[in-house]
Amino acid sequence: MESLVNPSPAFWSGRRVLVLGHTGFKGAWLCLWLRRMGAQVTGLSLPPPAGPNLFTDAGLDRLIDSRFADIRDRSAVGRIMQEVKPQIVLHLAAQALVRPSYRDPVETYATNVMGTLHVLDGAQSVDSVQSVVVVTSDKCYENREWVWAYRENEPMGGHDPYSSSKGCAELITAAWRSSFCGPASKRRLGISSARAGNVFGGGDWADERLVPDCMRALNAGEPIRIRNPQATRPWQHVLDVLCGYLILAERAAEDPQRYGEGWNFGPAGEDAREVSFIASRIVEAWGGGARWEKVQSDSQPHEATLLKVDASKARARLGWAQRLRLDLGLDWTIEWYRQFAQGKSALALTEDQIDRFCQLSVDQR
DSSP: OOOOOOOHHHHHHHHTEETTTTTTTTHHHHHHHHTTTTEEEEEEESSSSSSSSHHHHHHHHHHSOOOEETTTTTHHHHHHHHOOSSSSEOOOOOOOOOOOEEEEEEHHHHHIIIIIHHHHHHHTTTOOOOEEEEOGGGGBBOOOOOSSOTTTSSOOOOOSHHHHHHHHHHHHHHHHHHHHSSSSSSSOOOEEEEOHHHHHHTTTOOOOHHHHHHHHHHHOOOEESSSOOOOEEEEEEEHHHHHHHHHHEEEEEEEEHHOOOOOEOOOOOGEEEEEEHHHHHHHHHHHHHHHEEEEOOOOOOOSSSOOBBOOHIIIIIIOOOOOSHHHHHHHHHHHHHHHTTTOOOOHHHHHHHHOOOOOBBGOOO
């Protein structure tokens, strides 16, 4: 069976890594994976939210060097960069939801735009940094609601504050790279950006995300309430996405000019499915009379109904490939939540799935 490309433990072992946004869902998974490979991990983020969250449930505060600060605070970001002297910076800290961006657009822009600028500035000032990966979103593209997947050379845009702020973050990253890390620069620093779709997986408890909303309803014995069942999204498991981020960080550190650019990490075209499909698949797997229902919202803000990204470049140049197709990824996710509800350790569940993911082959997808 053909092996798939995994992040290299030989690269990450002993390497100083700064993860911004480590108390979030993707950030917590990323820190646990890095720790599993022997990296010296420092996290910088706001404190975790009240209630269940993977950072707290997995005991990450005891496993890594955890720092709490706001990326809108330029001096705090710069100070921590100087103290940690990271070799790799993975920037996932963000206001990450569309609907809250309507409620507080200024905070969204301040976090996603100025926060990104502070991270780039801080990394530029520390000679040890070899690679920075800025994580944005598939929503950074000017969405024309067409059936074709967006490629990395498509225009940036955004109808809502969240999407627009992610497009701005991409433009800032590209401008910083060309201004301070181009071929004429003496600084050997790979600055890349990563764009992924709707990410799901065990341990996500964020409000206003489909899978966590489903799990909260199911655990409470209530119907799942869906606002926009016809919306089509590119769904992908968190491990597929993080695998891409890690491989990209490795390559950009080794060859900044070749890999310091924007990259899509999207699922197969057929894994762009309607919200109703995901909800139906979850209730079918959960059983026990679970169901979903559509609810009306008089104040429903604009959300894209069709959005896909083309990951051909990542497959061809990074050797990255999606290995958890939608059905298998949902099975792993439901398994995580079910076993967690039955009392199994969040740390053990997460590390077990990381190990299983790295052992998958093409024929097992």
